[in-house]
Amino acid sequence: MSKRRILAGGIAQESHSFNPVLTNRVRFNIQSGLDAIASARGTNSLLGGILDAAGQADVEVLVPTLFRAQSGGPVEDAVFTEMRDIMCNAAKRGDFDAIVLPLHGGMLTPTLEDPEGELMASLRAIVGPDLPITVAFDLHAHVTCRILETCDLLVGYLTNPHGDQGNTGRRACQAAFDILDRRLRPVLSAVHVPMLTLGHDRTDEEPLMGLHARARAAVASGLAYDVSIFNAQQFLDVHGLGNWVLAYGNGKDAGRDSLALELAQSLWDQRCALIGTYPSLDECLDRAERGTERPLILGDQGDRVAGGGPGDSTYVLGALLARPGLPASVVPLTDPVSVAACHAAGKGAQVTLDVGGRFSTVAPPITVSGKVLGLGTEAHVTYDGPADAGYKSKIGAFAVLEIGKVHVLLTDQPYSYLDPDYFRAMGVNPAEMRVIITRSGYHFTLNFAAMGECITVDTPGMTSYRVDELPFTVARPFFPLDEPNFVPVLVDHPSRRD
Ligand SMILES: [Zn+2]
Known part of the structure; x- marks a missing residue:
């Protein structure tokens, strides 16, 4: 046979x-x-x-x-x-x-x-x-x-x-x-x-x-x-x-x-x-300013690429930049135009850019000035796990921008940052950061648990659970927007x- x-x-x-x-x-x-x-x-x-x-x-x-x-x-x-x-x-x-x-x-x-x-x-x-x-x-x-x-x-x-x-x-x-x-x-x-x-x-x-x-x-x-x-x-x-x-x-x-x-x-x-509730971004950043035992790994609930969001909301970046007292932090942002501008300027250059906010419904582009710390056209990721341990993925063109103690990972495609290796792949050691932002709501908590305290943060945006703010038409009726007789x-x- x-x-x-x-x-x-x-x-x-x-x-x-x-x-x-x-x-x-x-x-x-x-x-x-x-x-x-x-x-x-x-x-x-x-x-x-x-x-x-x-x-x-x-x-x-x-x-x-x-x-x-x-x-x-x-x-x-x-x-x-x-x-x-x-x-x-x-x-x-x-x-x-x-x-x-x-x-x-x-x-x-x-x-x-x-x-x-x-x-x-x-x-x-x-x-x-x-x-x-x-x-x-x-x-x-x-x-x-x-x-x-x-x-x-x-x-x-x-x-x-x-x-x-x-x-x-x-x-x-x-x-x-x-x-x-x-x-x-x-x-x-x-x-x-x-x-x-x-x-x-x-x-x-x-x-x-x-x-x-x-x-x-x-x-x-x-x-x-x-x-x-x-x-x-x-x-x-x-x-x-x-x-x-x-x-x-x-x-x-x-x-x-x-x-x-x-x-x-x-x-x-x-x-x-x-139906859950999450702490506010201010609460979490207040704690980070006061100093926490372990690094804080924060999920940007409102613009989760893991939930289908564009990953270009500047809501968290704006809050980080408004707090000069924060320790070292890293935040990812999808922005192909800014990636190209950083590549044109070259590594080590000082640039002023309007970053993010092209598709996000809640946070407009932010004008930032910083130093191009790193550049790449392709970076390879191997998941630490335990979720998807060993899975190999890659990142396309990217740039790392340093703005004081804030590191912005600019990419030309959106990623959810479910695993610490996304950061390492772009040359940023997450172990040296005290505040790490991911574009995930909860899946990141498995692979970041060993690195720090994982918190999903109540931020606004296309993937927040405020579904009443989304223009549903054909999917209704469903709870909680409706109360069908089930x-x-x-x-x-x-x-x-x-
Ligand atoms: Zn799922």
């Missing part, structure tokens, strides 16, 4: 409907074949987990292509089409036994509300109804009925901040093997909950901790094969935005329906507790009609 093979690949990006800057091809890390496999093997990533599970089962993995980018505006249609064509051409060869897709979920293009569903439907049309397709998503994915209907099983991260990327890939891959070996006939109990979680939604704290514990217990007891609770990306103005509970069982066993309904009802009942209902699904 020839060795079993699976097809793995696709596209992973999280979009923000209201960010006007489309995510272009330059922002993607695109890998295929042995390159993709070599860089993912042993890493805590979805593909790393798929490779791990496949290796243990002596299964070969084919990676036609994998496009990965950080969050941002919708992805250019041409980028999605390029990826889909590569995946579909590979699927047409038919030299594999199952498809396992390591995606994010929650991506948009200017013309597609559900590109992941589009990719999956295209693949399903090629391989037919019987070949297993399993999918792994981020916990913040936007799930659609088309996605549920086109795949055999969908799993999501079980942790937020996310630390179980590899394990999620392993779950998706193992499910494909279990289907192939006829150990598993997935039947889905799925409930949509028309609400958003807004900040108080870590899975290691209540109320989500208890919900996930119930889900884990159900899997451990055999009541369900796999359970995922999706807390959707909050900035998607799409039909059916909301949270989902998915409970897959093996055949039509009793009890799983009521588990999904109960978890969905609990999620809804706790909706007010899932009764949990199982979503009709082909596996339920067997």
Whole structure:
């Protein structure tokens, strides 16, 4: 018997409907074949987990292509089409036994509300109804009925901040093997909950901790094969935005329906507790001025690239510059025009620039004068982890500007700074800084925990949780902008009609 093979690949990006800057091809890390496999093997990533599970089962993995980018505006249609064509051409060869897709979920293009569903439907049309397709998503994915209907099983991260990327890939891959070996006939109990979680939604704290514990217990007891609770990306103005509970069982066993309904009802009942509050920037900077035991690592909640923001809000930079008594600090800012100006001036030059504020809705450009401390056209990043440990990424053109004790990292593309190595890659040692700004809300807390005290700061902007300030139209009604009359209902699904 020839060795079993699976097809793995696709596209992973999280979009923000209201960010006007489309995510272009330059922002993607695109890998295929042995390159993709070599860089993912042993890493805590979805593909790393798929490779791990496949290796243990002596299964070969084919990676036609994998496009990965950080969050941002919708992805250019041409980028999605390029990826889909590569995946579909590979699927047409038919030299594999199952498809396992390591995606994010929650991506948009200017013309597609559900590109992941589009990719999956295209693949399903090629391989037919019987070949297993399993999918792994981020916990913040936007799930659609088309996605549920086109795949055999969908799993999501079980942790937020996310630390179980590899394990999620392993779950998706193992499910494909279990289907192939006829150990598993997935039947889905799925409930949509028309609400958003807004900040108080870590899975290691209540109320989500208890919900996930119930889900884990159900899997451990055999009541369900796999359970995922999706807390959707909050900035998607799409039909059916909301949270989902998915409970897959093996055949039509009793009890799983009521588990999904109960978890969905609990999620809804706790909706007010899932809205968080954060300290103000002034509070944090007052502390930094007085002196803190450990450096402060502050997440700029209002302009998180990790949440799809443009990363060019000057709100925090303005506050740092207004406090000459602050110790050494570093703040990143997306600004291709200023990067070019620094490159033209050269290393060591004194420059006066209008930086940032081109797309951010709350903070205008700021005129600054400083010294060009460093320049580069490409810098390589390897995540310290634990989240995505070992993952390799890169930064495009950048400049480091020194303004007194404030270091401004100017880049021509937005980055979320989830890992300390982003700073090192540009020549700034974060260990020498007392205030470090990241463009993340909570994911940075995992990889910066060893370096200092991590605090998400209540700053204004496109990715703040003040969703009433955003122009939602098609996604409504949802809590907290509306109070829909919610009764949990199982979503009709082909596996339920067997
Ligand atoms: Zn996420």
